[in-house]
Amino acid sequence: MRHYLLVSVSHQEIHRWVQEAGRTREGEQEEKEEGVYQRGERVEGEGGAEVVVIEADELRVARQKDKGKKIEIKLGILHEGWEREAPGSARVRLKGKICWGGVMEGERFWERGSVIFHSRYDEGKVKSQLINGDGAKWIKQGKEYFPKQQSLKSSIKFCS
Numbered sequence: 289m290r291h292y293l294l295v296s297v298s299h300q301e302i303h304r305w306v307q308e309a310g311r312t313r314e315g316e317q318e319e320k321e322e323g324v325y326q327r328g329e330r331v332e333g334e335g336g337a338e339v340v341v342i343e344a345d346e347l348r349v350a351r352q353k354d355k356g357k358k359i360e361i362k363l364g365i366l367h368e369g370w371e372r373e374a375p376g377s378a379r380v381r382l383k384g385k386i387c388w389g390g391v392m393e394g395e396r397f398w399e400r401g402s403v404i405f406h407s408r409y410d411e412g413k414v415k416s417q418l419i420n421g422d423g424a425k426w427i428k429q430g431k432e433y434f435p436k437q438q439s440l441k442s443s444i445k446f447c448s
Contacts, residue, residue, distance in 0.1 A: 321396075321403050331406045336413025337368045337384070342401065342434060343420045344427045362397045362426070363389035366405055394426030402433040 289297045323329035343365045348358040367382040386408065388400050405411075417434050421427035 317400065317403075320407075321399050324403050324406075325399055331403055333406055333408040333410055334413075335409045337409065337415070339369055339416040339418060340405070340409065340414050341367050341369060341418045341420060342405070342430065343367075344397070344401075344430060345421060346424070346426075359391055361389060361391055362394070363387070364397065364401050366401070366408075394429045397426070398430050398433040401430070405434070 289302075320331065324331060345363055347361045347363060349361060351357045351359055365382070365385055365387045367385040369383050370380040371383045373379040373381050386404055388397075388404055390397075390400075392400075419427070419430045419434060421430070
């Protein structure tokens with residue numbers, strides 16, 4: 289680190305910086321969500337897409353202090369499908385991906401995902417939405433936050 293930063297920095301200091309940045313980012317995101325869900329503010333993205341895939345899953349991690357208990361981390365990703373990494377390549381990558389997640393209830397998870405979606409996209413310019421998940425109850429709640437756009441013949445489907 290001294291070589292790149294030209295000063296001596298401990299791993300504890302870097303950890304502190306990352307924690308502070310995370311708290312700041314979390315506060316910004318919570319403020320945006322409160323604006324939408326408590327004060328009725330609108331977020332309006334301008335982008336469009338043929339399809340937006342909304343994928344959700346959870347990761348269960350053992351707690352260090354409470355033996356046998358696990359914490360559930362919900363993870364989500366929005367993307368516009370897949371594209372080749374290079375012409376002629378067999379490798380693909382997600383197109384236009386945005387990720388979010390955390391330790392939260394399903395409702396809060398989908399509120400955050402919805403705000404992220406609407407910050408990027410104009411829902412009228414998205415032809416199709418697809419929710420992909422394992423069918424868990426909290427994942428099925430996503431239908432409430434990503435309703436069908438009947439004028440565009442959009443559909444929300446669950447794939448397992």
